[in-house]
Amino acid sequence: MQILHIRTRTLNSKPKFRKTKVIATIGPACDSLEGLKAMAKAGMNVARLNMSHSDEAEHRRILGLIREASRQTGLTIASMVDTRGREIRSGPLKEGSILLKRHQPFSIYCDNQAGDQAGVSTTHTTLYQTVGKGHRILIDDGQIELVVDGVKSRQIHTRVICGGILRSGKGVNLPDSPAAFEAVSDNSDYEINFAISNDVEYLAASFIRNAEDVSRLRKMIKDRSGTIPIIAKIETREGVNNIDEIIATANGIMVARGDLGVELDPGEGPIVQKRIIRATVSHGKPVITATQMLDSMERNPRPTRAEVSDVANAIFDGSSAVMLSGETAVGRRPVEAVAMMDDLAKAAESSLSNFGHLQRIETSEPHKSRKVTDAVGLAAIAISNQLNASAIIALTETGVTARQVSKYRPTCPILAITSSPKVVNRLAMNWGVLGILYLGGGSDEERLLFATERGKELGLVQSGDQAILIAGSSNQAGSTNLIRVITVP
Incomplete structure (x- = not known):
């Protein structure tokens, strides 16, 4: 098996298409x-x-x-x-950061005073009412662990169990005091x-x-x-x-x-x-x-x-x-x-x-409103694999068609052609999908030609490649019901 040597590319170079x-x-x-x-x-x-x-x-x-x-x-x-x-965070520090050492005493203030080596405030102003002796206070995703020794005059006195560098505004978790979060907006x-x-x-x-x-x-x-x-x-x-x-x-x-x-x-x-x-x-x-x-x-x-x-x-x-x-x-x-x-x-x-x-999931029962779209997507992937297609081109208004294909993780890119800028942006989260904005004429043939030309510009397809088109015969949202095998002009 060949082991890939990873080398960070030149930062101004054109990135290759990535599915994740x-x-x-x-x-x-x-x-x-x-x-x-x-x-x-x-x-x-x-x-x-x-x-x-x-x-x-x-x-x-x-x-x-x-x-x-x-x-x-x-x-x-x-x-x-x-x-x-419903979050709780530590307050600001006078010096920006402090180093907490194991076993040192450390106080949690329930007001807005700036913190130092002796203690830090918290955004939860009534926390002193809900913690008790022996309760753990975890800061910065548990990197720092404190244990409560007692509460006096609205201050929580603790000992450092696991120390480290504490900075301002870090998250606070209270695994032994779940009721504390009920009072947090x-x-x-x-x-x-x-x-x-x-x-x-x-x-x-x-x-x-x-x-x-x-x-x-x-x-x-x-x-x-x-x-x-x-x-x-x-x-x-x-x-x-x-x-x-x-x-x-x-x-x-x-x-x-x-x-x-x-x-x-x-x-x-x-x-x-x-x-x-x-x-x-x-x-x-x-x-x-x-x-x-x-x-x-x-x-x-x-x-x-x-x-x-x-x-x-x-x-x-x-x-x-x-x-x-x-x-x-x-x-x-x-x-x-x-x-x-x-x-x-x-x-x-x-x-x-x-x-x-684990990427190859079992076929699950789709929502009844998407059964046809899901079946078309599965078929498109099977055909693309059989033909070693360069891309699956989805003509979509809402992005649902592209997302349904993405669910089954095809080996080739999914080019989602839509007239909605919002859909293009939202598809930026979906695996293997490249949203492409098309503002031209409404016919499928015009949109398909635009898709193949854009795909060639991006280096995703070449003339002579085969690609799979999925679209709706009625050219309306939710109508995906056809598949075509095309040769890129």
Whole structure:
């Protein structure tokens, strides 16, 4: 077996088509127009805005830059707002960061005072009422562990069990004090209003526990005349236990391994990840694997061997997208982190036929409204494999046809031709799909010609290649019912 030598490509070179999508979190390290353009060229498909950081004006500014970067590069960049949910965070530090050592005393303040070596505040102003002696307080995805010694005068006195560098605004988990979260606002009104008013493509909803949580958010979006797809973030054991009903209700899933890892035993994480990915893909919905994928690249120019394997295995498992967090938001080399993820994903994809058995899902019963579309998609993949076709071309108005084909992971790219810019952007999350905007005449032949010419420009098809066309005879949304084998002119 040939072992691929991975070498990061020149950052200004044209990226080869990659089926697994790359999501990058935007932050101080990359929130300039030039930085965003460079990341798009390096392979970023979706830009994530973490609502836990910065204010509304800053998020609006960044969204404007994302759209300008897309316009100037000619590359699709979808936007995703990541909500805070019912979160608790540590407060600001006077020096920006502190080093906590094992066994040292450390206080949690329930006010807004700036922290130092003696203690730090928290966003939960009544936390002192819900924790007790012996309760654990985990900070920064469990990297720092404190244990409560007692509570006095609205201060929580703790000892450091596992130390490390603490920075401002880190997430706080309370595995022994679940009632503490009941008093925390989930910030949904503000974040949904922001997402709708700024026309973002996806809403990543934090700390989803059950289908009811998703339905509540869906109603809030509908009541505001919005249509934003919801990506449910699985971050709690309750969410894992209810994963099937959450998948059925949400538009996609994120395996948010930071907070989720705190809730699970270490050995459970990989098993839960595989289970969630497979279940989501089986329903034809995108699934994101997130958190610490290339964590060392926040500081170093190269990832560790374990991180390289983590990315590859997430792709072999069936991930639709892989996500960078601190690597791009605050890391030293955000563009290089995106380029590395791009390279690693393409290297893993080259071996899917050998190791990607989890990508090959069993045929599941589709919703009755999509039975014909699903059958056409399956047939198109079978024909494309038999003929070694260069592409599957889907003429689609809503993107559903392309998503149904993506569900079965064809070996060739899926070119989704649509007249909707919003659909083009939303398809940036779907595995193996390239959304292409067509604003010309309405006939299928004109759209097909446009698709083949665009495919040739992108180097995805060549004259004389065979491609598979799927479309609807009535040229209306939801009418996909025909397949044609074509020769690229």
